[in-house]
Amino acid sequence: MEIIVATGNQGKLREFREILIDWEVSSMAEKGIHADAEEAGTTFAENALIKAQTLAAALRERNMEAIAISDDSGLEIDAFGGAPGVYSARYLGHDTPYDVKNRIILNRLADTPDEKRTARYVAAIAAVMPDGTVLHSHGTVEGIIGWKSEGSGGFGYDPIFFVPEFGKSMALLSPDEKNSISHRGRALREMLPKIRSWLEMNGRTADT
Numbered sequence: 001m002e003i004i005v006a007t008g009n010q011g012k013l014r015e016f017r018e019i020l021i022d023w024e025v026s027s028m029a030e031k032g033i034h035a036d037a038e039e040a041g042t043t044f045a046e047n048a049l050i051k052a053q054t055l056a057a058a059l060r061e062r063n064m065e066a067i068a069i070s071d072d073s074g075l076e077i078d079a080f081g082g083a084p085g086v087y088s089a090r091y092l093g094h095d096t097p098y099d100v101k102n103r104i105i106l107n108r109l110a111d112t113p114d115e116k117r118t119a120r121y122v123a124a125i126a127a128v129m130p131d132g133t134v135l136h137s138h139g140t141v142e143g144i145i146g147w148k149s150e151g152s153g154g155f156g157y158d159p160i161f162f163v164p165e166f167g168k169s170m171a172l173l174s175p176d177e178k179n180s181i182s183h184r185g186r187a188l189r190e191m192l193p194k195i196r197s198w199l200e201m202n203g204r205t206a207d208t
Contacts, residue, residue: 001130001204004031006055006070011155016069018179019188023067033058039072044086044124045136047072056128065130067195071184073123075157077145079109079116088157102149102160109145117144121161121170123183125191131202135194139186143170154178 003023005016017025028035037054041047051070059066074088084091092101109117120142127135146162151171158170165181166173179185198204 001199002026002066003069003127004028004033004055004059004066006035006037006051006068009155012071012073012184015179015182015184016188018175019185020192028055028058031064033062039086041072042086044072044074044122045126045138047086048124048126049134049136052126052128052134056132067127067129069125069127069191071123071125071187073121073183075119075121075161077105077109077117077119079112079118079145085122098156099149099159102157105145105157106148106160114144117146119143119145119161121157121183123187125184125187127191127195129195129198133198135191135198137187137190137194139183139188139190141181141183141186 001023003020003025005013005025005027007013007027008029013027033055035054035058037051039047039050041050048070051072052068055070056068059068072086074085076082076085092104120140123139125137129135143161143163146160146169149159150169151159153173154171161170163170163173163181166177170178
């Protein structure tokens with residue numbers, strides 16, 4: 001049972017593949033699917049569902065049997081009242097490079113002490129199974145906004161998201177370290193038994 005991910009973000013796709021190792025995981029582009037979803041939800045869960053259902057509808061139109069899965073994720077900064085939140089990808093302009101976004105955030109927090117720099121990454125995942133069943137999962141990781149941008153690994157806000165557990169930014173973590181504690185990793189691990197339960201109930205396996 002193939003899993004198709006509703007994303008064009010190669011960093012996200014890589015993380016899905018690193019955790020969903022028992023499945024063939026493809027992006028929409030790799031399957032020649034173009035299904036634009038309007039992320040009009042007010043929560044991560046709503047946006048994840050919108051994207052997964054849009055992809056599932058495109059799969060049905062093509063008579064393709066696969067699991068349509070999507071995540072919506074972002075950064076919540078307490079000093080900003082939870083912003084950028086669901087607007088993380090569009091924060092300060094959709095086409096604004098993340099190194100610019102990160103620099104602006106650091107500048108805005110220049111006089112903010114550690115105890116008020118708390119933040120978290122949040123991920124909500126929705127999976128639409130071939131029979132229309134919808135599965136949900138959620139994951140978070142707590143941290144603080146660091147004092148400078150560090151590391152070239154990861155993507156997005158990772159260079160400024162400091163993980164106290166490891167004593168370094170998310171962008172300095174190895175793939176295994178990041179997957180062990182990341183919001184998306186936690187949400188995917190919560191999703192795995194739900195997918196397997198559906199497959200078992202329907203007499204299916206990851207291969208069929």
